[in-house]
Each structure stands twice: as structure tokens, then as C-alpha cells.
Amino acid sequence: MRIRRLFKWTRFGIFAVFGLIVLATSILCIYTVDTELSAEYEVNTQNIAKTIADSSAGILLNQNLATLQSLVDQFLEVQGIRYIYITSETGEFLAHTFVPGIPEEILESEHSNTAPVERSLPGMGDFIEVGSPILAGVAGTVHVGMDLDVVALKIQRAIGQQVYLISVMLVLGVLASIWFVNLAAKPLGELLAYAVELARDGENDELGERDLLARDDEVGHLARLFLHVSRQGGGRGLPAGTSGTTE
Amino acid sequence: MQCSLGPGASPNGNWGPLVTRKSVMRSGLAALLVAPFTASSLVAGRGQESGGSEAESSARAEGRGATDDEIVLGVSAAFSGPSRGLGAELYRGAMAYFNHVNENGGIEGRKVSLRLYDDGYQPDPCVQNTMRLMLEDEVFLLFGYVGTPTVTRVLPILKKFQDESIFLFFPFTGAQPQREPPYGEFAFNLRASYNQETAGLVDNLVRIGRRRIAVFYQIDAYGRSGWAGVRAALDKHGERLAGEATYSRGEKFTGSMRKQVEILQGVSPDAVICIGAYAACAAFARDAVDLGLDVPIANLSFVGSENLLKLLTEGQDDAERYTRQLINSQVVPSYEDTSIPAVQEYRELMARHDPQVPADLVQEEYAPFPHSFGSLEGFLNAKLMGEILRRLGPNPDRAGLEEAVFSIEDFDLGISERVSFGPDRRQGLQSVYHTVVEDGRFVPLDDWGARFG
Numbered sequence: 001m002r003i004r005r006l007f008k009w010t011r012f013g014i015f016a017v018f019g020l021i022v023l024a025t026s027i028l029c030i031y032t033v034d035t036e037l038s039a040e041y042e043v044n045t046q047n048i049a050k051t052i053a054d055s056s057a058g059i060l061l062n063q064n065l066a067t068l069q070s071l072v073d074q075f076l077e078v079q080g081i082r083y084i085y086i087t088s089e090t091g092e093f094l095a096h097t098f099v100p101g102i103p104e105e106i107l108e109s110e111h112s113n114t115a116p117v118e119r120s121l122p123g124m125g126d127f128i129e130v131g132s133p134i135l136a137g138v139a140g141t142v143h144v145g146m147d148l149d150v151v152a153l154k155i156q157r158a159i160g161q162q163v164y165l166i167s168v169m170l171v172l173g174v175l176a177s178i179w180f181v182n183l184a185a186k187p188l189g190e191l192l193a194y195a196v197e198l199a200r201d202g203e204n205d206e207l208g209e210r211d212l213l214a215r216d217d218e219v220g221h222l223a224r225l226f227l228h229v230s231r232q233g234g235g236r237g238l239p240a241g242t243s244g245t246t247e
Numbered sequence: 248m249q250c251s252l253g254p255g256a257s258p259n260g261n262w263g264p265l266v267t268r269k270s271v272m273r274s275g276l277a278a279l280l281v282a283p284f285t286a287s288s289l290v291a292g293r294g295q296e297s298g299g300s301e302a303e304s305s306a307r308a309e310g311r312g313a314t315d316d317e318i319v320l321g322v323s324a325a326f327s328g329p330s331r332g333l334g335a336e337l338y339r340g341a342m343a344y345f346n347h348v349n350e351n352g353g354i355e356g357r358k359v360s361l362r363l364y365d366d367g368y369q370p371d372p373c374v375q376n377t378m379r380l381m382l383e384d385e386v387f388l389l390f391g392y393v394g395t396p397t398v399t400r401v402l403p404i405l406k407k408f409q410d411e412s413i414f415l416f417f418p419f420t421g422a423q424p425q426r427e428p429p430y431g432e433f434a435f436n437l438r439a440s441y442n443q444e445t446a447g448l449v450d451n452l453v454r455i456g457r458r459r460i461a462v463f464y465q466i467d468a469y470g471r472s473g474w475a476g477v478r479a480a481l482d483k484h485g486e487r488l489a490g491e492a493t494y495s496r497g498e499k500f501t502g503s504m505r506k507q508v509e510i511l512q513g514v515s516p517d518a519v520i521c522i523g524a525y526a527a528c529a530a531f532a533r534d535a536v537d538l539g540l541d542v543p544i545a546n547l548s549f550v551g552s553e554n555l556l557k558l559l560t561e562g563q564d565d566a567e568r569y570t571r572q573l574i575n576s577q578v579v580p581s582y583e584d585t586s587i588p589a590v591q592e593y594r595e596l597m598a599r600h601d602p603q604v605p606a607d608l609v610q611e612e613y614a615p616f617p618h619s620f621g622s623l624e625g626f627l628n629a630k631l632m633g634e635i636l637r638r639l640g641p642n643p644d645r646a647g648l649e650e651a652v653f654s655i656e657d658f659d660l661g662i663s664e665r666v667s668f669g670p671d672r673r674q675g676l677q678s679v680y681h682t683v684v685e686d687g688r689f690v691p692l693d694d695w696g697a698r699f700g
Binding site: 062063064065066067068069070073095096097098099100101102 | 395399400422423424427428467468469470472474491492493494495504507510
């Protein structure tokens with residue numbers, strides 16, 4: 001006989017608690033990964049802009065623009081960096097990586113601005129652009145555009161991996177809890193069946209030789225109690241080996 | 248003659264980046280090694296490790312790349328990809344001369360051989376090839392490199408290994424980095440610079456009233472070098488660039504340049520100066536004509552004039568339509584002018600030897616030209632190189648190279664201009680020639696006003 005009703009709410013409760021944990025962990029994970037990775041990419045982009053700016057000063061002063069372009073091209077190999085441009089202190093474009101030309105939005109922007117700005121460039125995508133001044137801005141400014149789609153993809157992938165892991169843990173946890181509940185329910189089912197048999201045929205000697213009676217736990221105590229009550233025809237005394245409380 | 252594929256060579260000439268966190272780190276480290284801005288730190292590092300005497304450095308340089316039988320010159324150039332014609336033509340011209348020298352007993356009994364690697368006109372393979380040439384092959388010197396983006400990445404390596412007295416001779420580029428500090432002292436140039444070429448074009452265009460000049464350029468160090476040259480030349484006339492459009496290195500003739508043409512149409516230029524390789528520049532000229540941008544389109548010598556012309560005319564019923572507005576700047580005289588002694592010699596030796604690119608470097612079919620500006624430049628490079636090697640005497644060593652080059656003074660290469668070198672003069676020739684297409688071939692442009700005024 002199976003004990004379904006008794007543990008119905010227990011199972012539901014376990015599932016609900018696990019679900020809540022997974023949900024809360026996932027939300028926290030998404031928030032943390034999104035915030036941390038976005039900040040990391042922005043900082044990296046700023047560092048790259050600063051590196052180029054620091055390296056450009058001497059090259060710019062020598063007006064060696066081919067070397068400057070060569071420098072810029074190398075940083076374009078860094079994942080996520082989609083464009084770089086260097087403007088002079090007067091706003092002239094001295095090196096850039098745009099093909100087939102410099103976008104209108106970039107041409108019209110404030111070139112000395114170094115604060116991060118989000119840009120949506122037609123045909124290119126969405127970007128976060130950061131700047132870094134060259135020689136405190138008197139020699140120009142370096143601008144680096146990080147592809148937000150690449151950043152978003154990276155973040156989604158990182159979050160996806162974590163949520164996948166948490167979900168697997170949820171499924172394993174629920175399956176394990178069900179198995180443990182069933183483990184507890186099985187002797188109770190046997191006890192219930194035993195009690196029913198006692199009620200039907202309490203004088204049968206065979207009922208006094210069941211393995212259930214040898215159990216050293218609450219189920220064993222109850223089984224022996226049921227047998228005793230059945231044999232005595234009432235609660236006039238407790239059988240040997242049966243205490244009044246569970247241990 | 249030895250040859251080999253470069254270590255980083257790709258069978259299809261495609262060097263598209265595989266971007267991973269590791270590869271980014273690796274490329275970052277490589278960039279740190281060769282990036283121009285690290286030069287000072289590299290030099291500092293060398294100074295510490297080279298603590299030995301000058302004599303010790305010199306002794307190390309001696310004998311490398313030169314045995315009793317041969318002198319080995321190292322070459323990294325484009326033999327694959329859309330610009331393979333540039334490397335092939337330059338090589339063919341050089342080998343026409345070196346084969347002639349070797350047939351006649353070599354230089355002081357030593358044959359001149361080239362150790363070849365293909366870089367596909369891409370910087371990273373060129374850097375790898377150079378390290379291999381210097382460290383594994385231990386060539387005597389570097390010779391006949393092709394391209395600005397490649398050479399600009401190699402220059403810091405030469406500075407790093409300056410104790411080895413390894414020099415780059417006669418690269419096929421007119422860019423400034425190998426002509427100016429901090430790297431100018433490690434290279435010797437024969438051809439005129441891009442600044443001289445662009446100044447020649449701008450001066451003549453402005454003179455005939457075409458003052459609104461726009462630039463179409465390859466978005467890399469080469470394109471920027473030409474862009475800067477045009478900008479500086481216009482500045483002298485009180486003008487600014489009318490507009491600009493760009494393309495990515497490696498573009499093929501089959502690609503579309505319509506967007507670039509439309510950008511330049513928007514600024515209504517009087518002329519466009521192209522700083523690119525033949526495949527992309529031919530595509531631009533084609534699309535410009537098709538879209539009605541009817542202005543002179545000028546190209547620099549690096550473009551590879553014969554390959555450009557071939558792309559624009561092959562299979563065309565009205566080929567003249569695509570070529571009548573072309574102006575090509577050259578840094579060597581016309582190979583059609585047989586009154587020039589060096590041209591006579593070049594044509595004779597090209598006909599006799601007809602050098603071909605080694606089979607194991609040929610990944611894509613390339614039909615060479617009997618004569619070309621590129622192969623004539625390669626020939627002149629080799630001729631001057633031969634003279635320098637001769638001046639090293641019977642015991643050539645790298646340490647004596649600079650002195651041998653500086654001894655070249657008023658040297659007659661067989662063209663009208665004489666060649667001189669010195670500590671402050673690391674470029675042999677200064678002349679720029681302008682050509683246009685007539686009857687399917689490039690001929691000298693004598694009257695700008697009559698043709699484009």
C-alpha cells in the first residue's frame with residue numbers, strides 16, 4: 001500500500017523551496033554577471049583606449065600616421081573591439097578603421113568627449129564608445145568602440161551556463177527529495193497494510209512473526225503496538241520493547 | 248635557389264582571425280613584441296643583454312648568410328592572395344638579374360640565392376617569416392619585401408636585433424616609417440616615397456584646376472601613408488581633402504566598391520587618388536565609371552599597373568571606357584623606353600631567363616607579364632644589391648653592409664637618375680613618373696592639361 005496523500009504537500013513544499021532557490025539564484029546570477037561583465041568590458045575598452053593614447057603621443061608628435069594606423073589596426077584584433085578612431089585636437093580624423101567611410105554620427109559627434117556613450121551606427125550595430133585623451137587632450141583623443149552585441153552574447157553565454165548548472169541541480173535535488181520521501185513512505189505503507197491485516201485477522205499467529213516487528217524505529221514500535229492492542233483487545237498495557245515516545 | 252612556404256601560410260590565403268581569449272592574449276603578446284610603440288622598451292632590453300663589446304657583436308654578425316659558395320638573401324612577400332602579382336613581378340625582375348650574375352660566376356665566386364617565404368601581404372605571417380629568416384635561416388640580409396602593413400610591423404624587429412647588423416634592402420613600399428626615425432636606420436630604399444608620389448599627383452592636378460581631391464584608400468598603414476601624403480601636399484596648396492572612402496586589405500576585383508563610389512560622389516571631387524592594390528583599385532575604377540563618377544582616378548606605383556589594366560580590360564568590349572581616366576604614378580621609367588640602357592638590359596635578361604615563381608609557392612594561378620613596372624623595379628633593386636655585395640669584397644660580413652651602401656655615390660644604374668646613399672640619405676632614387684593608358688598600355692603622361700584639364 002502506498003502513502004501518497006501524506007507526502008503530497010511535502011513533495012510540493014520541497015519543489016517550491018527548490019524552485020524559489022533556483023529562481024533567486026538565477027536572478028542574482030543574471031544581475032551579477034550582467035553587471036560585472038558589462039563593467040569589465042567597459043573597463044577593458046577604457047584601458048585599451050588609454051594604452052593607445054599613451055602609445056600614440058610620440059607617434060603623433062612625429063606625424064608618423066602610417067605607424068599610428070598600424071598601431072590602431074593591431075588593437076582591432078582584440079575581441080569585441082569593432083572600431084577605433086583618433087582625432088586631433090582640432091577634430092581632424094588622423095587614423096581610423098571604418099569601411100567604407102566614417103559614419104555620419106561619428107563625424108558629427110564631439111570628438112574631445114571621453115565619457116562612455118552608447119551609439120547605434122546604421123549597418124554596423126550597437127556600440128559602447130569610450131575615449132581617452134592624448135597628452136591630456138592637447139594632442140587629440142582616442143576613441144574605441146566595443147560591439148554591444150558581442151558583449152551581450154558573452155553575457156548571455158555566461159548566464160546561460162550558470163542557469164543551466166542551477167537548473168540541473170534543481171532537477172537532481174527534486175528527484176533526490178522524491179526518492180528520500182519514498183524511502184520514508186515505504187515502511188509506513190507496510191505498517192498501514194499490517195494494521196489493516198491485524199484489523200481483519202488479529203488472532204492469526206503468523207502476524208506476530210513479521211519482519212516489521214523487528215524494526216528498531218518508530219515503524220517497528222507502532223507495529224508492535226498495533227499487534228499488542230490487537231491481541232489485548234484494547235490499550236491495557238504496552239508490549240515489551242515499546243516505549244511511549246519516539247527516540 | 249631555395250624556397251619555402253611561410254610558417255603561417257594559409258592554403259587559401261585567408262588570414263581571418265580566430266578570436267578566442269587565448270588567441271587574443273597571444274596576439275596581444277605578439278603585438279607587444281613588434282608594436283612600434285614598444286621600440287623603446289625593446290631597445291632598453293637589448294642594451295642590458297648586449298653588455299658585450301662592439302667587437303663581439305660584430306663577430307656574431309660575421310659569416311651569417313654567406314658561405315664560400317653563396318650569399319643568401321631573405322624575402323617575405325605576397326605570392327598568394329589578391330596581391331600576389333606584386334610579389335611575383337618584383338621577384339621575377341630581381342631573379343632575372345641574379346640569374347645573370349650567377350651564370351657569370353656570382354659575386355666574388357659566391358652565387359646569390361633568395362630564401363623565399365609567402366606572407367600573402369598580411370602583417371602577422373610577415374613577422375613570423377622574418378623571425379624565421381633571421382633566427383633559423385640566418386640570411387645575410389632581408390631583401391625585396393612587399394607592402395607597408397607588412398614592413399611597418401617588421402621594422403621594430405630589426406631594431407630589436409640591431410646588434411646582428413641585419414638590414415632590410417629595397418622594400419616595395421614608399422611609406423615613411425622605414426625612411427624616418429626611429430626605424431629609418433635599419434632599411435635602405437631605392438624607390439621614391441609615397442609622399443613624393445602623392446605630391447607629384449596633387450601638384451599636377453591642382454595645376455590644371457582640379458583642386459577638390461578625394462582619396463580612396465586601403466584602411467591600413469599603406470593607405471594611411473598615402474592619405475597623409477595627399478593631405479600634406481594639398482595643405483601646401485591651401486586645400487583640404489574633399490572626402491575619403493576606404494576598403495579592407497585583401498578585397499578582390501569581384502567585390503563591390505559602389506558604396507565607396509557613392510560616398511565620394513557625395514563630395515563632388517575633381518579627382519580621386521587611390522592608395523591601394525590592383526584588385527581593389529580596379530574594382531573602384533570600374534564601379535566609378537559605371538556609376539558616372541567621371542573624374543581622373545590616380546593610382547600610386549604600388550598598385551601594380553599591369554595587373555590593374557588587365558582586370559579592367561580583360562573581356563571588355565569597350566575597355567577604353569574604364570581606362571581613359573586613369574593616371575598611374577611610377578617610380579621607375581617606362582619599360583617600353585628602350586633608349587634607356589637599364590631597360591635594354593632588363594628586357595634582354597627577362598627574355599633570356601624568364602624567371603618564374605617557384606612552384607611550391609604558387610597556390611593560385613598567376614600569369615606573369617613579359618615586362619612590367621614591378622619587375623623592372625625588382626631588376627633595378629637586384630642590380631644595386633649586386634653592386635653593394637660586390638663592394639663588400641671577398642669576405643662579406645653584415646657589419647660592413649652599411650659602409651658598402653654609403654660608398655654608393657653617383658652610381659649609374661643605367662637610368663637617367665644617378666644613385667647616392669649616405670647616413671642622411673637612405674633612399675636612392677627621387678624621380679616620379681606619370682603614365683596613362685593608350686592603346687592598352689601605360690605610356691608617359693606629358694601634357695596634363697591636354698588630357699585632364
